[in-house]
Amino acid sequence: AQRVTQPEKLLSVFKGAPVELKCNYSYSGSPELFWYVQYSRQRLQLLLRHISRESIKGFTADLNKGETSFHLKKPFAQEEDSAMYYCALSGGATNKLIFGTGTLLAVQP
Amino acid sequence: DAGVIQSPRHEVTEMGQEVTLRCKPISGHDYLFWYRQTMMRGLELLIYFNNNVPIDDSGMPEDRFSAKMPNASFSTLKIQPSEPRDSAVYFCASSRPTAGRMGNSPLHFGNGTRLTVT
Numbered sequence: 001a002q003r004v005t006q007p008e009k010l011l012s013v014f015k016g017a018p019v020e021l022k023c024n025y026s027y028s029g030s031p032e033l034f035w036y037v038q039y040s041r042q043r044l045q046l047l048l049r050h051i052s053r054e055s056i057k058g059f060t061a062d063l064n065k066g067e068t069s070f071h072l073k074k075p076f077a078q079e080e081d082s083a084m085y086y087c088a089l090s091g092g093a094t095n096k097l098i099f100g101t102g103t104l105l106a107v108q109p
Numbered sequence: 110d111a112g113v114i115q116s117p118r119h120e121v122t123e124m125g126q127e128v129t130l131r132c133k134p135i136s137g138h139d140y141l142f143w144y145r146q147t148m149m150r151g152l153e154l155l156i157y158f159n160n161n162v163p164i165d166d167s168g169m170p171e172d173r174f175s176a177k178m179p180n181a182s183f184s185t186l187k188i189q190p191s192e193p194r195d196s197a198v199y200f201c202a203s204s205r206p207t208a209g210r211m212g213n214s215p216l217h218f219g220n221g222t223r224l225t226v227t
Contacts, residue, residue, distance in 0.1 A: 006151075032213050043112075044152075044200065044218040086152060090213045095140045095204050096165065097216055101151030 002027050004089050006100035013077050014108050021072040021103050023061075023087030031089045033063055033070040034097070038084040047072075047085070057081070077107045113219035115201050121225045127189040130222045133182055134203030142216060143176055143186050146198040158184065191226045198223050 003026040013019055025031060035047040048056045050063040050070060061072045070087060087100040114133040122128055134141045142157040156166040161178045169176070173192070178184040188195055202216040 034215065036216075043220050044202075046215040049215065095159075095206070095213050095216075096154065096157060097142070097213075098154065099144070099152035101149075 004100035012106045034088040036086045115219035130186040132201030138203035140204045142202040144200040
């Protein structure tokens with residue numbers, strides 16, 4: 001069965017501190033992993049995807065198939081990074097996305 | 110492009126009433142998804158369509174929930190009768206077909222409908 005686990009509901013850090021939002025998944029095939037972000041009063045939007053291997057707004061995420069993880073990292077958090085972050089998994093050719101329960105990142109000044 | 114459009118933005122209704130949520134996907138997108146967002150369970154996939162055909166409705170919680178997509182530019186999610194535990198934010202999203210080796214297409218979300226059932 002497809003499953004995405006985000007163990008932290010809330011992560012609070014100070015500005016300038018490193019951030020790591022954890023995501024683990026369960027999938028029998030070769031998954032595609034995504035991070036979506038929802039800023040206050042804005043719609044949910046794609047932040048990055050593992051297939052692109054790019055850094056967006058200073059965030060990176062590496063797919064670790066051995067640990068079945070796709071943790072989101074940023075070396076220095078900014079206040080504008082405060083938002084709800086969702087890890088998501090897609091398998092096969094259906095475009096169907098399964099989301100984790102989300103982690104609220106709060107960056108304190 | 111205005112993106113995915115959902116209506117209404119807010120809906121407050123009494124228990125037992127019928128609720129209809131509406132969605133207009135982005136033109137040219139073949140996939141349409143309905144998600145429910147709650148604090149406890151995050152984003153749950155309720156149902157999704159491909160080319161107006163329901164593909165997977167295993168996430169629909171009960172028979173009280175139904176969804177239709179009569180054409181490529183419109184979908185509805187209906188709850189009848191509504192109950193207080195249905196209170197949540199309901200999101201519609203659409204995406205292009207999968208792009209082969211480029212991977213699955215990202216989802217584009219609407220602003221959501223915040224439903225409150227009293």
